[in-house]
Each structure stands twice: as structure tokens, then as C-alpha cells.
Amino acid sequence: DGGITQSPKYLFRKEGQNVTLSCEQNLNHDAMYWYRQDPGQGLRLIYYSQIVNDFQKGDIAEGYSVSREKKESFPLTVTSAQKNPTAFYLCASSGGQSGSDEQFFGPGTRLTVL
Amino acid sequence: GQSLEQPSEVTAVEGAIVQINCTYQTSGFYGLSWYQQHDGGAPTFLSYNALDGLEETGRFSSFLSRSDSYGYLLLQELQMKDSASYFCAVRDRRSGYSTLTFGKGTMLLVSP
Numbered sequence: 001d002g003g004i005t006q007s008p009k010y011l012f013r014k015e016g017q018n019v020t021l022s023c024e025q026n027l028n029h030d031a032m033y034w035y036r037q038d039p040g041q042g043l044r045l046i047y048y049s050q051i052v053n054d055f056q057k058g059d060i061a062e063g064y065s066v067s068r069e070k071k072e073s074f075p076l077t078v079t080s081a082q083k084n085p086t087a088f089y090l091c092a093s094s095g096g097q098s099g100s101d102e103q104f105f106g107p108g109t110r111l112t113v114l
Numbered sequence: 115g116q117s118l119e120q121p122s123e124v125t126a127v128e129g130a131i132v133q134i135n136c137t138y139q140t141s142g143f144y145g146l147s148w149y150q151q152h153d154g155g156a157p158t159f160l161s162y163n164a165l166d167g168l169e170e171t172g173r174f175s176s177f178l179s180r181s182d183s184y185g186y187l188l189l190q191e192l193q194m195k196d197s198a199s200y201f202c203a204v205r206d207r208r209s210g211y212s213t214l215t216f217g218k219g220t221m222l223l224v225s226p
Binding site for chain 2: 031033035040041042043044045048050056058059090094101102103104105106107108
């Protein structure tokens with residue numbers, strides 16, 4: 001079955017530590033996205049990538065970094081510079097084949113900083 | 115920049131009809147999408163409007179007025195499983211690429 005996987009589902013981190021969230025898709029989509037969601041809030045764009053080895057900052061990129069070495073993978077690193085990293089992180093991809101450019105989301109990773 | 119406004123919460127009973135409104139301000143507007151998210155789950159795509167008018171998909175319909183920067187999602191014959199958060203999202207272009215900017219979401223509570 002085609003889809004997007006994110007791991008782990010729950011992640012705990014001590015203050016001052018970097019942590020990397022995994023996102024893999026087998027939908028053969030060119031575009032991938034990372035969003036952050038806080039309780040009762042919408043999704044805010046962190047980074048996005050339209051092709052391998054290229055990515056752009058979204059609205060809240062400070063304290064985060066990404067890489068796109070393979071089409072299928074778009075890992076997000078939450079660095080110690082991120083002041084308030086506790087949140088629900090969602091990865092998405094889109095193929096650009098439909099007019100809506102529908103995005104398909106993974107199940108998310110819930111990060112808690114202790 | 116982009117901004118979207120939608121009500122924070124709407125309540126309704128099973129079998130009823132509910133309308134969730136969305137107003138937006140953006141440059142480079144391409145269309146308005148709607149996504150559904152159950153508590154703790156992944157958002158899923160519901161509909162997309164690029165042109166003015168009504169799009170119908172089963173019990174759900176979506177409307178867009180580009181001149182008014184306004185759209186709505188209409189849910190008919192409400193079921194308990196429709197209790198979820200609904201997000202409108204503007205499709206626009208940044209650095210030549212298509213992106214979505216989401217509203218803060220409307221929590222729909224359907225009661226028996």
C-alpha cells in the first residue's frame with residue numbers, strides 16, 4: 001500500500017538535545033512538507049521541498065533543519081535552538097498531478113521536551 | 115502574507131446541516147482547500163475550489179467566491195463520525211512552488 005510513514009509516533013527529548021523525526025513516502029511524490037501543530041491551532045509550515053537536494057524555509061523554520069537526499073525521504077531535525085519544540089509534527093507529500101495539489105499526510109510524531 | 119479566519123467551534127445534532135465559513139487574505143491565490151482531522155490523527159483532503167461556485171462530493175459541498183475572498187464547507191446529514199476539526203487552506207505559490215497556508219481550524223461537535 002502506498003502512503004507516508006513517520007517515526008516514532010511519540011518522542012521525548014531532554015532540553016538541549018537535537019532530535020530527528022523520520023518521514024518516508026512511497027507515493028512517488030516530488031513534493032514533501034513539514035508542519036507543526038500546537039493544541040487548538042492550525043498547521044504551520046516549517047520546511048518544504050519540491051525536488052531532491054532542494055528545500056525552502058516555510059513560516060517557522062528557525063530552530064529546525066531538513067535534508068532531501070532521496071525522493072522518498074525528508075527527515076526533520078529539531079535543534080536545541082528551537083525555543084518551544086513540544087508539538088505535534090506532521091509530514092506531507094503531494095504529487096502535483098491534480099489541480100488541487102492535494103497533500104497526503106503521515107500519522108504524525110508527538111514530540112515532548114522534558 | 116496570508117491569513118485565514120474560520121470559527122473556532124460549531125455544534126450540531128445528527129442529521130442536521132452545518133456550514134463552516136472561511137475568509138482569507140492572500141496574494142497569489144490559486145484555490146481554497148478543505149481538510150478534516152480527527153483528534154490526534156492525520157488531516158485528510160476533502161475538497162478544493164479554484165473557481166467560483168459550489169463543488170459537491172457526497173454529503174460534503176464546498177463553495178468559493180473569489181471576489182469576496184470567502185468560502186464555506188457544507189456538511190449535510192451529519193453523522194457522529196463527522197465530529198472532527200475542519201481546516202480551510204489557501205493554495206498559493208512561494209518561490210515558484212505550490213504551498214498551503216492553513217486556518218486555525220473549526221472543531222465540529224455532533225451530538226445525538
